[in-house]
């Protein structure tokens with residue numbers, strides 16, 4: 582039977598690379614996102630099926646269920662981003678609250694809502710892979726704390742679903758270029774600081790992250806669960 586995959590935020594960057602790899606491996610892949618145009622274009626390019634919805638909006642997730650596969654073997658919770666880069670600098674407590682909620686909604690609720698909605702459709706031995714961030718251990722406004730919450734939630738999920746042979750893991754990238762994450766606003770100076778000093782001397786690419794995701798998505802990876810796999814070239818090792 583052909584395995585099926587749902588990749589949230591599959592229209593660009595890391596999600597697109599993950600989806601392309603899964604298609605290459607013979608899976609039927611559904612990619613999701615909010616922008617119909619981007620999604621349709623990517624789907625045609627890589628051979629996936631687009632389903633447009635906001636992963637952080639409960640009613641949109643529920644409505645999208647009609648278009649999502651009846652059986653899901655691989656769920657990649659990739660939708661998200663750093664809202665600190667998209668919203669103005671907070672000027673008062675109300676702004677601080679909004680920013681924290683925006684990062685929580687975008688990164689945590691998107692994964693929690695889609696996984697909860699699809700849980701009854703997860704096949705035995707399915708794989709749930711959530712994209713975290715090196716920021717979970719480093720801070721970065723309210724974005725890092727939101728990504729840290731995904732790690733705790735994934736540990737819970739591993740126990741919740743483990744009896745059915747389903748695994749739940751986080752792939753945690755460091756700075757990854759060739760995505761829309763930085764919105765073209767990254768100065769060379771800031772880039773150097775963010776990339777830091779990884780052991781391999783370079784930033785990551787979506788293909789680097791896709792390699793880790795497809796490894797965890799494989800049928801053979803059944804004994805790896807509740808883990809956080811860093812894809813960061815050794816950044817943060819302290820030298």
Ligand SMILES: NC(=O)c1ccc[n+]([C@@H]2O[C@H](COP(=O)([O-])OP(=O)(O)OC[C@H]3O[C@@H](n4cnc5c(N)ncnc54)[C@H](OP(=O)(O)O)[C@@H]3O)[C@@H](O)[C@H]2O)c1
Pocket residue numbers: 589590591592593594595596613614615616619634635636637659660661662663687691712713714715753754755756757758760761762763
């Ligand atoms: N690039 C990095 O340096 C880096 C490092 C660590 C972790 N990450 C994480 O990697 C993941 C992918 O990011 P990326 O770097 O590939 O950036 P990206 O190109 O901006 O990809 C994010 C994707 O998620 C979709 N998305 C965002 N919010 C959504 C929502 N509420 N509902 C549905 N789709 C949504 C976006 O499409 P629409 O706007 O059309 O919805 C977009 O396709 C994110 O979780 C990000 O936090 C990135």
